[in-house]
Amino acid sequence: MNDAPAPRSKTKRLLVEALIAIGLFYGISAYFQKDMLKDTAPVIAAKGVNGTSLSLPSATGKPTLVYFFASWCGACKLTSPAVDNIAGDYPVLAIAADSGSDTDVIAFLKEKGYGFDAINDKGTLTTHFGVSGFPSLYVVDARGEVRFVTRGVSTEPALRARLFLTELLQ
Incomplete structure (x- = not known):
């Protein structure tokens, strides 16, 4: 049988x-993702550690990828190259958290060869966005509405798809 x-x-x-x-x-x-900001993002106008003017929402009218990372974060090492590639096509507002002084963040970005600038957050933005782990990513439309949230490793195609969908639906 x-x-x-x-x-x-x-x-x-x-x-x-x-x-x-x-x-x-x-x-x-x-x-x-339960505590992550899911409605209207705060208006942000700040200088990055490299002196670039960074804003949310973006003046380009395109959706913005808001990227919370930490220099010591292992998962961020997998996501940051994707964010760096996306920064050539979409506005990116990178926010370094728990990463030391401005000089430390500048050295980290330079060492990794990232072209994006970053705000060195001392906890205000991290708290407002409900960030409890890294990386945390938000796709914010041109009106400042949060359309997608992700915590943890994300791939470039997945992030690009979210940005593209947000752009289509604006």
């Missing part, structure tokens, strides 16, 4: 397991 499961039941089991895994992923993700 053959005790091997029928191919149909094996496929069904794999589908159920995949749906459970996806559900768990989104549930955990939603839990980590």
Whole structure:
């Protein structure tokens, strides 16, 4: 007698397991994002550590990627290159948190070769945006409304898709 499961039941089991895994992923993700700002972002006009004028919302009329990172953050090392690439096509408001002095942030950006400037936050913006972990990313439309939030590693295609969708829906 053959005790091997029928191919149909094996496929069904794999589908159920995949749906459970996806559900768990989104549930955990939603839990980590529960305190993140999800309505109107504050108006920001500041100088970055390299002297660049940074603002939110952007004067370009394009959606802005707001990127909270820390120089010591391992996950940020995976996300920062994507943010740097995106900065050539969309406004990026990078905010360094818990990363030391302005000189420390400048040295970090230079060492990594990042072209984006950053505000060195001493806790005000981090608190206002509800950031509880790094990296934390927000896509803010031209009117200053938060359209997407993400905490943790994110890829360039995923970030570009969110920015593109926001641009389409403005």
